[in-house]
Amino acid sequence: MDSGSSPRPGRLATMSPRETPSAVRAFLKPWLRPKVLLRVGAVAALTVLVLVGACIGVVRWRASGLEYSATSVPQADVALVPGAEIYPNGQPSPYVAGRLDLARTLLNSGKVKALLLTGDFGTPTYDEPDAMRRYLIGKGVPANKIALDYAGFDTYQSCARAYRIFGVRNAIVVTQDFSVPRTIALCRSVGIRTTAVGDHSQAHNLTYDKCWLRDQIAAIKAVYSMVVQPDPKFLGRQETSVRDAMAGK
Numbered sequence: 001m002d003s004g005s006s007p008r009p010g011r012l013a014t015m016s017p018r019e020t021p022s023a024v025r026a027f028l029k030p031w032l033r034p035k036v037l038l039r040v041g042a043v044a045a046l047t048v049l050v051l052v053g054a055c056i057g058v059v060r061w062r063a064s065g066l067e068y069s070a071t072s073v074p075q076a077d078v079a080l081v082p083g084a085e086i087y088p089n090g091q092p093s094p095y096v097a098g099r100l101d102l103a104r105t106l107l108n109s110g111k112v113k114a115l116l117l118t119g120d121f122g123t124p125t126y127d128e129p130d131a132m133r134r135y136l137i138g139k140g141v142p143a144n145k146i147a148l149d150y151a152g153f154d155t156y157q158s159c160a161r162a163y164r165i166f167g168v169r170n171a172i173v174v175t176q177d178f179s180v181p182r183t184i185a186l187c188r189s190v191g192i193r194t195t196a197v198g199d200h201s202q203a204h205n206l207t208y209d210k211c212w213l214r215d216q217i218a219a220i221k222a223v224y225s226m227v228v229q230p231d232p233k234f235l236g237r238q239e240t241s242v243r244d245a246m247a248g249k
Contacts, residue, residue: 055219062185062226066195070105073172073197078147078242079103079112080171080192082158082183083119083128090131095176095211098199100135103174106197107145112172114145114245116162118152128152144248147241155179155218156225157232159187165235166242168192175199178212182222189226 068074081103085093092100106112115136119128129148137143149166152158162168170193173183177198187194202208 052217052220055223056216058223058226059185059219060181062188063181063196066184067180068195068197070102070109070111070197073106073111073195075111076172076193076195077112077170077246078114078116078168078172079106079174080116080118080158080162080168080187081132081174082152082155082179083117083132086126086128086131090134092131092135094202095199096128096132097135098201099174099176100132101139101201102197102199104136104139104141106172106174107141114147114242115141116147116149116166116168116171116242116245118149118158118162120153121150122153142248145245147239147245149239151232151234153233155183156186156190156222156230159183159192160190160229160232161235162187162242163190163192164232165237166239168242171195172197176202176211176215178215182215182219186222186225190229 081099084096084099086096087093091097103112103115107115117129117132117136119132121127121129127150129150129152133143133146133148136146147166149158149161151161162171169191171187173180173187173194173196175183175196175198177200180196180198184194184196
């Protein structure tokens with residue numbers, strides 16, 4: 001063969017369209033045997049379990065020793081309350097209500113000077129922060145002690161915006177008990193001196209177990225965010241609402 005000529009194409013490249021599916025099936029046949037598929041699936045599942053376990057370990061290490069009860073938690077400037085499901089009638093779900101009741105206790109006992117309610121306002125018909133605010137005002141919390149963040153689309157963004165937009169440097173995070181380690185780790189990763197109080201008011205039922213499992217898997221995303229430190233979806237100008245709420249303005 002002449003040294004300047006092109007190499008001959010492989011067998012698959014020279015096949016007609018009619019021949020190609022048969023050749024592909026023949027190539028894949030050894031890999032589609034039940035035993036092979038079972039082994040591949042087992043390796044993939046083990047890899048995921050190891051990854052999740054490692055990320056959970058990192059999160060728990062970062063949060064170690066920083067969860068307290070409502071009576072023992074050290075004082076901080078603000079309680080950071082991440083949002084969650086709001087019902088169509090505007091009422092917070094039991095999980096959110098539990099967080100808010102706990103945050104109200106911290107405010108009334110002097111553990112914090114203000115509340116920062118952060119959540120999703122992604123559409124005109126769904127507004128977590130305002131629903132949370134209405135609930136607290138209905139429970140007797142002064143409106144001037146509440147600050148709102150409408151772009152806390154997930155836990156990391158809530159923490160990052162609290163630091164970068166609202167100037168929060170010292171906070172008590174109030175969330176469900178199973179979310180405490182992940183939330184502490186994320187807020188500490190952006191520079192907030194963070195402790196937490198976990199809400200234990202919800203029964204250990206099927207919904208609780210599903211939320212617990214989802215939170216464990218979310219450790220992968222949490223570690224990614226801790227390492228990469230992506231910008232939140234929305235940044236914008238600095239807000240003074242937390243500082244104003246601390247001063248009772």
